[in-house]
Structures are given as structure tokens and as C-alpha cells.
Amino acid sequence: MTGSVERTVGHVPVMLAEVLATLDPKPGEVYLDGTFGGGGYAAAILERADCTIWAIDRDPQAIARGAVLAAAFPGRLHLVEGRFGDLLALLSGHGVGALDGVVLDLGVSSFQIDDAARGFSFRHDGPLDMRMGGAGPTAADLVANLSVDELADMLFKFGEERQSRRIARAIVAARAGQVITTTAQLAGIIRGVLPPDRSGIDPATRSFQALRIGVNEELLEIERALTQATRLLRPGGRLVVVSFHSLEDRIVKHFMNDAAGQAPGPSRHDPRGLLARAAAEFALVTRKAWRPGPAEVAANPRARSARLRALRRLAAGEVAA
Numbered sequence: 001m002t003g004s005v006e007r008t009v010g011h012v013p014v015m016l017a018e019v020l021a022t023l024d025p026k027p028g029e030v031y032l033d034g035t036f037g038g039g040g041y042a043a044a045i046l047e048r049a050d051c052t053i054w055a056i057d058r059d060p061q062a063i064a065r066g067a068v069l070a071a072a073f074p075g076r077l078h079l080v081e082g083r084f085g086d087l088l089a090l091l092s093g094h095g096v097g098a099l100d101g102v103v104l105d106l107g108v109s110s111f112q113i114d115d116a117a118r119g120f121s122f123r124h125d126g127p128l129d130m131r132m133g134g135a136g137p138t139a140a141d142l143v144a145n146l147s148v149d150e151l152a153d154m155l156f157k158f159g160e161e162r163q164s165r166r167i168a169r170a171i172v173a174a175r176a177g178q179v180i181t182t183t184a185q186l187a188g189i190i191r192g193v194l195p196p197d198r199s200g201i202d203p204a205t206r207s208f209q210a211l212r213i214g215v216n217e218e219l220l221e222i223e224r225a226l227t228q229a230t231r232l233l234r235p236g237g238r239l240v241v242v243s244f245h246s247l248e249d250r251i252v253k254h255f256m257n258d259a260a261g262q263a264p265g266p267s268r269h270d271p272r273g274l275l276a277r278a279a280a281e282f283a284l285v286t287r288k289a290w291r292p293g294p295a296e297v298a299a300n301p302r303a304r305s306a307r308l309r310a311l312r313r314l315a316a317g318e319v320a321a
């Protein structure tokens with residue numbers, strides 16, 4: 001194993017100790033880090049055990065930054081630019097057909113959110129872009145082209161914004177007189193219709209989340225990745241997912257419960273539930289989502305909404321508990 005590598009400043013990995021505890025890296029094993037980002041998880045896994053990591057990120061800047069880490073662990077870190085929703089095809093293109101563990105750390109990195117030019121944040125003015133990768137329509141394209149109904153649906157579904165229709169109408173009215181191209185313009189329009197409430201949360205928060213999820217098709221990506229990841233897990237292999245809001249966590253929770261035969265039934269003793277569990281190929285590692293401890297939240301406010309869930313493919317001959 002190579003010695004400790006200097007961490008890239010810019011993104012503090014969230015729930016790293018818990019990720020390592022649930023992924024439990026071992027020498028000779030092969031992992032997928034589906035959200036390489038600043039490489040915080042990957043560096044820690046590579047340091048923990050003499051293993052190999054395939055690392056995916058859809059952001060070409062993240063992949064380029066990873067070259068330093070790949071050089072520090074020769075032959076052990078392989079960087080692949082692409083979407084984790086295509087992980088099966090991306091890995092099979094490199095001859096990888098089985099994994100001992102997969103980790104996904106959902107959402108955007110600090111590198112992305114803190115860079116005004118990426119257009120993710122209403123705190124910095126920048127172009128209204130929000131694409132994690134370079135392709136496809138930007139947030140400005142959605143704001144320019146969606147109808148009131150389509151915008152309202154997106155804000156409601158992906159931002160859980162109760163004032164979605166008011167905001168959608170305000171956007172469509174504003175775009176008649178100006179082209180909305182910057183984060184400051186959009187945030188200003190939203191703040192114009194939604195005065196700050198007592199929570200202290202910026203009124204633009206939920207709409208920006210919704211547009212980001214829409215632009216990057218984030219929920220669809222998660223669904224695709226979970227199914228594909230479990231197909232690649234060897235017996236005993238672990239899937240670990242860190243999510244940051246309830247829409248993500250709901251998908252992860254339902255997926256993992258289903259895979260482990262734990263879908264809620266009419267009764268705990270219902271024979272259909274018992275049969276489903278007996279037939280399950282996976283077991284939950286985390287019965288309830290794990291949350292970061294208070295020390296981590298104090299040190300890194302971005303950790304405050306994190307939830308970690310993990311699943312394990314049963315070993316050969318193992319029966320679900």
C-alpha cells in the first residue's frame with residue numbers, strides 16, 4: 001500500500017468513517033466509487049487496503065483532478081468519465097464484470113457548488129447552468145422553454161416546493177421581458193414572490209434543488225445505478241449509499257428494503273413477507289439510515305442532512321436472518 005496522500009482541499013468527504021466501516025475494504029478486492037468527486041472516499045479506501053477502485057464521475061473536471069491520486073496508487077485507481085446510471089456498460093467496456101463493493105455519495109461536490117461558473121448556487125452569481133457533466137440542456141434552457149405546468153411540476157416534484165405554481169408563473173412572466181441567464185436573476189425572481197420565512201432558509205433553495213435534479217436527471221440516475229450495482233456484487237459484496245435529501249433517500253430505502261425482502265407487508269408474520277425474505281439475495285447492513293454525529297455536523301455543515309444506507313449480497317449458502 002502506498003503511504004498517505006495529501007487530500008485535495010475543496011470537498012470534505014461526508015460520513016467517511018461510516019462508509020469505511022460498511023464497505024469494509026479488504027486486500028485484493030475490487031470496488032466501484034460511482035461518485036469520485038474530490039476523491040476523498042477513494043483515497044481513504046486505497047489507503048485502508050491494498051485493493052483496486054474503478055471510479056466514475058460525469059464531471060470531466062473531477063476526472064481530471066483525479067489523475068494525481070491515480071498516480072499516487074499506480075495501477076489501483078481507474079478513472080472513468082460517465083454517468084453512474086450507465087455503470088454496467090461503462091465497467092463492462094473495461095472488462096469488469098464483478099465487484100466486492102460499490103459506494104455512491106449522491107449530489108454535488110463542494111468543488112461544483114462553490115464554483116460560481118457552474119451555476120449551482122444562488123449564493124454566487126453565475127451562468128444558470130447546473131450541469132454536472134458538459135452535455136444536455138442547462139437550467140437556463142429549462143427556465144426558457146418549459147411551460148408553466150411543466151415548471152410547476154418540476155419545482156413540486158423535485159423541490160417539494162408548495163408554492164411551485166406561483167414561482168412558475170413568475171418565471172414565465174419575467175422571461176417575457178428578459179432572457180434569464182444567471183443564478184442571481186432567477187433567485188431574484190423567486191425571492192420576489194416568496195418572502196423569507198422564519199426558518200431562515202433562502203426562498204430559492206427548493207427551486208434551485210429542483211432545477212438541479214431536473215437538469216441532471218438525478219433520481220432516474222439513482223434508480224438505474226442501484227439496479228445495475230446489485231447485479232455486479234459478488235457474494236458478500238456491499239453497496240453503500242450516502243444521500244442528502246428525502247427524495248434520494250426514499251429511493252434508496254425502498255430499493256434496499258425490496259432487495260432484502262423487507263418490503264412492508266400487511267403483517268410481520270404474513271407468510272408472503274417471510275417467503276420474500278427467504279428468497280432474498282441481500283441483507284440490510286443498516287436497518288435504519290445512519291446519520292452523521294454532532295462533531296461531524298459541527299465541523300462540516302454540509303454533512304447535516306446526510307443519511308447512509310448499506311446492503312450486502314448474502315454469501316453462498318447464507319440465509320437471511
Ligand SMILES: C[S@@+](CC[C@H](N)C(=O)[O-])C[C@H]1O[C@@H](n2cnc3c(N)ncnc32)[C@H](O)[C@@H]1O
Pocket residue numbers: 011012013014034035036037038039040041042056057058059062082083084085105106107108109110132221
Ligand atoms: C458528493 S460528490 C462526491 C464526493 C466524494 N465522495 C469525495 O469524497 O470527494 C458527488 C460527485 O458525484 C458526481 N455525480 C453525481 N451524479 C452523478 C452521476 N449520475 N453519474 C456520475 N457522477 C455523478 C458529481 O459530479 C460529483 O463529483
